Amino acid sequence: MNPDIARLTARTLLGQRRTILVVLLALLPVAIALLYRFAAPADADPERFAARALLGGIVTTTILPLVTLIFATGAFGQDIEDGTAVYLLATPVPRRDIVLARFLVAWAASLAALLPAAVAAGLIVLGGSGPGIVAGFAVGIAAGSFVYAAAFTWLSIATSRALVAGLLYVFLWEGTLSGLFSGIRFLSIRQYATGIAGAFFDLPASVFQPRLEPAPAAVLAALAAALMLLLAVRRLQRWEAGEAA
Amino acid sequence: MPGADPRAGAIYDLGYRTYDGPRLGRRAAILALYTFTLRGAFGIGRRTSAKIVPLVVAAFAFIPALIQLGVAALLGSRIEIIAPWNYLGYSEVPVALFCAGVAPDIFGRDLRYRTLSLYFSRALLRSDYAIAKTAAFVTALAVLTLGPLLLLTIGNGLASDDLPGYLADHWREFPQSLAAGLVIAAVAGCGSLAIAAHAPRRAYATVGVAAWFLVTLPLAGILVEIGGEIGRFAAWFSPFDLLYGAALAIFGHTPGADSIQARADLPLFSYLLLAVAHFAAAALLILRRFQRVQA
Numbered sequence: 001m002n003p004d005i006a007r008l009t010a011r012t013l014l015g016q017r018r019t020i021l022v023v024l025l026a027l028l029p030v031a032i033a034l035l036y037r038f039a040a041p042a043d044a045d046p047e048r049f050a051a052r053a054l055l056g057g058i059v060t061t062t063i064l065p066l067v068t069l070i071f072a073t074g075a076f077g078q079d080i081e082d083g084t085a086v087y088l089l090a091t092p093v094p095r096r097d098i099v100l101a102r103f104l105v106a107w108a109a110s111l112a113a114l115l116p117a118a119v120a121a122g123l124i125v126l127g128g129s130g131p132g133i134v135a136g137f138a139v140g141i142a143a144g145s146f147v148y149a150a151a152f153t154w155l156s157i158a159t160s161r162a163l164v165a166g167l168l169y170v171f172l173w174e175g176t177l178s179g180l181f182s183g184i185r186f187l188s189i190r191q192y193a194t195g196i197a198g199a200f201f202d203l204p205a206s207v208f209q210p211r212l213e214p215a216p217a218a219v220l221a222a223l224a225a226a227l228m229l230l231l232a233v234r235r236l237q238r239w240e241a242g243e244a245a
Numbered sequence: 246m247p248g249a250d251p252r253a254g255a256i257y258d259l260g261y262r263t264y265d266g267p268r269l270g271r272r273a274a275i276l277a278l279y280t281f282t283l284r285g286a287f288g289i290g291r292r293t294s295a296k297i298v299p300l301v302v303a304a305f306a307f308i309p310a311l312i313q314l315g316v317a318a319l320l321g322s323r324i325e326i327i328a329p330w331n332y333l334g335y336s337e338v339p340v341a342l343f344c345a346g347v348a349p350d351i352f353g354r355d356l357r358y359r360t361l362s363l364y365f366s367r368a369l370l371r372s373d374y375a376i377a378k379t380a381a382f383v384t385a386l387a388v389l390t391l392g393p394l395l396l397l398t399i400g401n402g403l404a405s406d407d408l409p410g411y412l413a414d415h416w417r418e419f420p421q422s423l424a425a426g427l428v429i430a431a432v433a434g435c436g437s438l439a440i441a442a443h444a445p446r447r448a449y450a451t452v453g454v455a456a457w458f459l460v461t462l463p464l465a466g467i468l469v470e471i472g473g474e475i476g477r478f479a480a481w482f483s484p485f486d487l488l489y490g491a492a493l494a495i496f497g498h499t500p501g502a503d504s505i506q507a508r509a510d511l512p513l514f515s516y517l518l519l520a521v522a523h524f525a526a527a528a529l530l531i532l533r534r535f536q537r538v539q540a
Contacts, residue, residue, distance in 0.1 A: 018449060025460065032467055040471045053470065058463035066460070070452060077448075163451045164298050164346040171459055172305060176338050 002093055005101040009075050013109050016078075022070050026113040029059050029121035036125050047133065050125045051201075051208035055137040059118050060144065060193050065170040068110040068145045072152035073162045075106040080160070085239075095236045099153065103229065107149040114141055136200030143221055144193025150225040151189065154232035157239070185211045192221035271368040275377045278369070282381035286347050298346040303389060306339035310393035310400065317404035326401045329394055329422045333429060333492045336390050337485050340429060341458035343389060344437035349450035351382050351438060356445040362540040375535040379438055379528070386430035394422045418496070425492040432488055432520050433458075435527035442534045458484050469509045480509035481519045490516030 013019060036049060079085040088098060118141055122134035151169075156162035170190075178184035178191070185191040191210070195217025198210035210217070287303070288296030313327055355361050364374050398419070405411040440457060441450040465483035468476040480486045490506045493499070494513040500506035506513070 018452060021452065021456075025456070028460070028464070032464070035468075035476075036471050039473055039476070041473065044471060049471070053463075053467050058460075058467060062460055062463055066452075066455070073448070160294065161298060161346070163448055164342075167345055167451070167455055167459075168298075168301065168342055172302075172338065172342060176335075 001104065002097045002101045005088070005093065005098055006105050009102050009105040010109070012078060013071060013074055013105065016074060018070060018074065022067050023113055025063055026067055026117045028063060028117075029054055030117050030124070032058070033121035033124035045207070046125050046127070046129070047203065048207045050122055051133055051137075051203060054125060055118060055122055055133065056194055056197070056208055056210075059114075059121070059137070060141065060190060060197075061175070064110075064114060064141055064144055064193065065148055065166075065174075065190070067113050068106070068148040069152050069163065069166040069170065071109045071113075072103075072106040072149045073156045073166065075102045075109075075156075076153055077156040077160075077162050080156070089236075089239065095239075096233045099157075099229070099233045099236055103149055103153045103232070106153060107146055110145040110149060111142060114145060132201035133203075136197040139200065140193040140195075140197030143196045143218070144189055147189045147192060147221050147225045147228070150228035150232070154228045154235065157232050157235045182211070186216075186220065189221070189224065192217045192224070196221065268368075271370070271373065274367055274369045275373050278364075278374065278377040279381045279384075282351060282378050283384055286351065286382055286385035295350075299343065299385075302339050302343045302346060306336055306343075306389040307393050307396065309335060310396040314396055314400035314403070317400040320404075326404065327397055328498075329397065329418055330425070330489075330492050330496045330498055332394060332397055333390060333422075333425055334489050336393060337429065337433075337488055340386055340389055340433050341455075341485070343386060344433055344458065345451050345455040347385070348382065348434075348437040348441040348454055349444070349447040351378055352442045353445055353447055353450060356442075356538070359540075361538065365540045371535045372532055375531050379435060379531055382438055383430050383434040386434045387427055390426035390429050391423065394426060398422075421496050425495045428491050428495065428517075428520055429488045432491075432524050432527070433484060435524050435531065436484060439527040439530040439534075442531055462486070466505055469505055477509040477511065480505050480511060481516070484523075487516055487519055487523065491520040 032054060036044075036046075036054075040046075040049070079088065089095065115138060119134055119138055122137065126133060152162065152166050155165050155169075159165050173184065174188045174190045178188050191212045194210040195212030195214055198212075198217075199214030203209070212220075284290050287299045309327070310332070355364070361374075365371060369377075398415075401415075402408050402411050436457065437454040440453040444450040444453050461483035462485045465479040465486055468479035470476075472479060480490065486505050486509075489504075490500070490511075490513060493506060494517045500513075506516070
């Protein structure tokens with residue numbers, strides 16, 4: 001961890017135009033929650049809506065991976081794409097520290113965009129009831145964006161098309177294929193996030209049922225994040241100047 | 246050093262020659278640009294790393310049809326036949342990812358590296374350029390939607406015990422499949438190119454196209470569920486739901502009870518009209534962009 005690199009990365013992320021888009025994307029759940037508050041049909045079940053459609057639905061399946069993907073590839077990929085990564089790698093900073101600093105900033109930025117909006121949306125829909133749903137998904141989102149940020153940091157070092165590769169992983173592997181082959185739930189960051197969230201509430205299966213138990217989800221999430229970070233550090237250590245793009 | 250006498254200049258014949266071979270003209274230029282773009286969309290003639298994304302996504306579009314063909318070869322008539330509209334519903338995922346991965350490169354390179362002036366200084370009109378590129382991308386998407394359906398038809402035909410009987414029962418599905426596949430390719434292709442043409446940086450274009458397809462999908466589901474009378478119209482504006490609805494309309498098949506088309510309860514033909522409206526709006530946006538862009 002190197003504070004200067006962290007500061008520079010944070011400045012890169014904040015200075016990008018796409019950050020505005022990301023913040024708008026992250027605020028989408030709040031807009032949906034307000035709409036639910038004012039326009040929902042009278043027979044709607046707020047717990048079911050919050051768990052299945054909002055926090056366990058659009059937030060964890062779409063907004064969480066997309067926001068983390070954009071920040072993680074923005075933190076590393078931008079530098080490599082512009083060819084300025086060489087100047088950073090030529091400094092005597094250990095490459096492990098470069099990876100860790102960028103990864104932590106990408107994770108922090110994703111959390112800053114995701115968590116307040118998700119918590120606010122959950123509170124608006126549930127209005128204080130529904131014990132544990134908001135807290136559970138807040139922890140799940142924090143853990144999920146940690147693993148996603150690690151994976152996408154590795155991707156953006158390993159390939160020049162990290163954004164598309166990440167989209168393929170999220171929407172083809174986690175979205176489509178995991179519906180066909182249920183074993184994929186053990187290899188899906190989305191299921192880790194919902195599994196961890198499931199530790200905080202106990203809802204009937206008709207309302208919301210995570211597909212992984214909390215304990216294996218947490219262990220697998222930690223393993224996946226460690227593996228991804230190791231791969232990212234290793235890939236950057238073997239990076240040769242001039243290899244760019 | 247004495248100044249050169251300005252009157253002592255001479256013109257040398259450097260041997261420049263004008264081209265006096267055949268000039269193929271505008272039509273050949275459009276055709277060349279079309280084939281070049283179509284090859285480029287699949288990464289043919291480009292470096293290996295540019296081939297990975299299109300070929301992986303294309304493989305995902307074909308795999309279920311290939312499996313069906315293989316199972317049909319092994320098991321014969323005992324397998325369940327996949328309906329073409331169900332397959333098109335699945336195909337929309339690879340189509341969306343192909344758009345997110347490839348559409349940014351169709352116009353992006355020319356916009357970024359300012360090579361448009363080279364095109365526009367030839368016989369090509371600005372609108373020709375936009376139309377040729379768009380048509381090539383739509384053709385590439387049509388390969389993803391129609392190719393697997395063709396394989397599927399062969400697989401289903403082989404699986405049924407009597408092939409003539411199968412053809413007699415299902416001949417009406419062929420023109421319907423063709424129309425539905427083309428509608429999906431045209432709307433998805435033009436829509437994502439309209440986004441990509443306005444975002445020259447590849448990252449923005451990818452995010453924009455991905456958001457158009459993938460964020461609107463759960464959003465429309467939520468709006469249809471809680472939005473009441475107005476919210477159900479959201480099904481018109483999520484490309485996945487719009488195009489699946491349009492395919493159902495073409496096949497004249499009523500949607501399943503839990504599908505968003507059934508919950509939104511809008512007439513099926515309206516999806517087809519909205520698909521045409523999306524196509525027209527996107528095509529106009531692309532044409533306008535290339536009328537105005539600085540070459």
